[in-house]
Amino acid sequence: xxxNLISPRDLDQYVQDPDALVIDLRTPKEFxxxxxxxxVNIPYETITKRYFPxxxxxxxxxxxxxxxxxxxxxxxxxxxxxxxxxxxxxAYRGRNLVFSD
Numbered sequence: 296x297x298x299n300l301i302s303p304r305d306l307d308q309y310v311q312d313p314d315a316l317v318i319d320l321r322t323p324k325e326f327x328x329x330x331x332x333x334x335v336n337i338p339y340e341t342i343t344k345r346y347f348p349x350x351x352x353x354x355x356x357x358x359x360x361x362x363x364x365x366x367x368x369x370x371x372x373x374x375x376x377x378x379x380x381x382x383x384x385x386a387y388r389g390r391n392l393v394f395s396d
Contacts, residue, residue, distance in 0.1 A: 298368055299378035301354065303386040306331065309354045310391045316348065320357040320366055321384070331356065331384065332391040342366045347375055356380035356387075 301309075309315040310333050317334040319326050326336040337345060339362045347353055353375055355363040363379040370377040380387070 298364060298371065299376075300364075300381050301378050303380055303382055303388065306354070306356070306380055306387060307389040307391055309352070312352075314350070315352045315354050317354045318356070319384075320355055320362050325358070327395050329384070329392060329394050331387065331389075332393050339366060342369065349375065351376070353377040354380065357383045359383040359385050 309317055310331060317331055319330050319334045319336045320339040320342065321336070322338055323336055330336065334356075339357060347370070353367070353370055355367050355377060356379070357363040360379060360381055360383040363383060367377040367379040
């Protein structure tokens with residue numbers, strides 16, 4: 296099984312894509328501080344307890360990429376389409392970064 300990886304530079308194309316669900320795997324506190332626009336926060340520890348729309352591509356990111364790679368591998372084995380952002384939010388330099396007020 297090959298793990299699908301996307302570069303941080305390519306993340307912007309999924310933010311507005313209705314066929315993709317961008318998922319932030321960090322803690323709720325980290326998510327409140329900053330996140331990718333339109334992302335939903337589902338902490339890594341809870342990923343195995345969730346159900347996702349089967350028709351969506353799950354685009355996963357964490358802080359540096361390790362947890363999102365593990366989660367993408369797990370979800371792919373469960374039959375979902377999933378990919379991980381290489382380097383996580385720490386490597387992202389796009390226009391869709393949201394900071395708390």
